[in-house]
Structure formats: structure tokens, C-alpha cells
Amino acid sequence: MNYRNFNLALLLFVTLILSSCEEQLLDIDRFGTITGIVVDGTTYEPLPGVLITTAPASNAVLSDEGGTFQLDKITAGDVLINARKNEYLTGSISVAVYEEENTAVTFFLLEDENNVGDVVLFDPVPGNGAVDQPLSFTLSWNVDQENRGVELDYTVYLFESGSTTQTIVSENLQNREAVISNLKTNTTYFWYVVAKFDGQNVANSPTWTFRTGGG
CATH class of the missing domain: 2.60.40.10 (Immunoglobulins)
Structure with a gap:
């Protein structure tokens, strides 16, 4: 190999090494x-x-x-x-x-008192992670249950980000919606729904979140 070809080979090798290092840096997880x-x-x-x-x-x-x-x-x-x-x-x-x-x-x-088959609570309104929500509005959700002959009622819980206590927004609901009001501005809230049958907990929803606007 002459001197010129050696330099070209060396340049190609260095380029490949730098490219590989760049790809590895880009692939680093955060x-x-x-x-x-x-x-x-x-x-x-x-x-x-x-x-x-x-x-x-x-x-x-x-x-x-x-x-x-x-x-x-x-x-x-x-x-x-x-x-x-x-x-x-x-x-x-x-x-x-x-x-x-x-x-x-x-x-x-909450304690599991399930005796009515599978119950799934889903499709929240507002959608999970919603922002700029008003200070008073209506929460809603859907339900899918294995035993459709069982009449469920619902309790809705709400708490602020970082809190270790919660508020019952509504309980013993027959329909799948609850009105909330007097919320704080620019605040992140979490909420979830518990389905009950004959006073016993049978299912709960995921904990969903939304953030209010500036009022």
C-alpha cells in the first residue's frame, strides 16, 4: 500500500469510528x-x-x-x-x-370486594392529561361489565397533585357522570371512579389527571 492509499484508508477508518460514536451518543437513554x-x-x-x-x-x-x-x-x-x-x-x-x-x-x-365478575371503567372525559380545563365542569366515563344484569353505582374521588388525602366528589351515582366545581386555577388534579354493588367495591378505574387553566 502506497502512502496516499494508506492515508485514505486511515481517514475512512477514523470517519467510521466517529460515526459509530455519534450513533452511540444519540442512542443513550434519558x-x-x-x-x-x-x-x-x-x-x-x-x-x-x-x-x-x-x-x-x-x-x-x-x-x-x-x-x-x-x-x-x-x-x-x-x-x-x-x-x-x-x-x-x-x-x-x-x-x-x-x-x-x-x-x-x-x-x-381500596379493599377488593369483587363478587360480580369483571368490571372495566374506561374512556374518561376530559381525556387523561387534559389541560386548560375550566374551574367547574362535568366528569364522565364508560363501563364494560361481564354481568350486565347487575346494577352498579359509582363513587368519584378527586385529589390534588402531591396530596395524601382525597375528596369524594359524588357517591351512589346511577349515571356515569359527576359535576365538579370550585377548582383552583393552574392546578393538577387526579381523579378515579369506584364501581360498587350492594355497598361493596367491585372495581376501580385507572387514576386519571387533568390541569385547570388560569380562570
Whole structure:
């Protein structure tokens, strides 16, 4: 190989190495963290031993004696968090995780008293993650149930971001909507619906979120 060909080969090799490094840098995942607390939805007592998982999948953890948990190195983006404990209805919350930031969540789990078959609550209005919502409006949802002959009623819960207590917006509802009012401006709220039969909890919805506007 002459000197000119050697230089060309060396230049090509360096170019390939730099290109490979650039591709690797572009492929580096961006991570954030998720911290949270799980409490009994009736007593507000911390719940230890709750299994916390995510989708996309990450490390599964259990809540500690104080009901708290932490998930590290969560890829930035939309993440579904699930909380499961024996004898409780499973809770789920969809959140946005940002690079090098912490996302805090609260789970209120209610005892599972299911004896009516599968019940699924879905299709919230406003849609999950809605922004610029008014300070008074109507929440609504749909339901799909295995045993359609069972008449369900519904209780709607609402809480602010970061709160470990919640408010009952409406209960013993026969229809699938609830009016909320006197909300705070520029505030993130979470809400979920519990389906009941004969006074017993049979299903709960995912925890949905919306943010109010400036009034």
C-alpha cells in the first residue's frame, strides 16, 4: 500500500469510528426517577408490601413500612405505574417522566370486594392529561361489565397533585357522570371512579389527571 492509499484508508477508518460514536451518543437513554406513596383509600394509613411495576417495564419494587417507594433510572417519556396488593383493587396511574427529574405520585388503594365478575371503567372525559380545563365542569366515563344484569353505582374521588388525602366528589351515582366545581386555577388534579354493588367495591378505574387553566 502506497502512502496516499494508506492515508485514505486511515481517514475512512477514523470517519467510521466517529460515526459509530455519534450513533452511540444519540442512542443513550434519558432517565428520570419516580417516587410515591401508597395509602389505604379509606383510612389513609400507609400500605407496606405493595408491588409497584411499570410499563414499559423497569425494576419492580415493594412499598416500605411507610408506604413509600422509589423507581430509579426510568426512561423519559409516558409511563404507566401499577400498584398491586392482595385483598386490594389494583391501582394504576399514567405519568410523564422527564430527564433528570423526579415524578411524584400517590396511590389510594381500596379493599377488593369483587363478587360480580369483571368490571372495566374506561374512556374518561376530559381525556387523561387534559389541560386548560375550566374551574367547574362535568366528569364522565364508560363501563364494560361481564354481568350486565347487575346494577352498579359509582363513587368519584378527586385529589390534588402531591396530596395524601382525597375528596369524594359524588357517591351512589346511577349515571356515569359527576359535576365538579370550585377548582383552583393552574392546578393538577387526579381523579378515579369506584364501581360498587350492594355497598361493596367491585372495581376501580385507572387514576386519571387533568390541569385547570388560569380562570
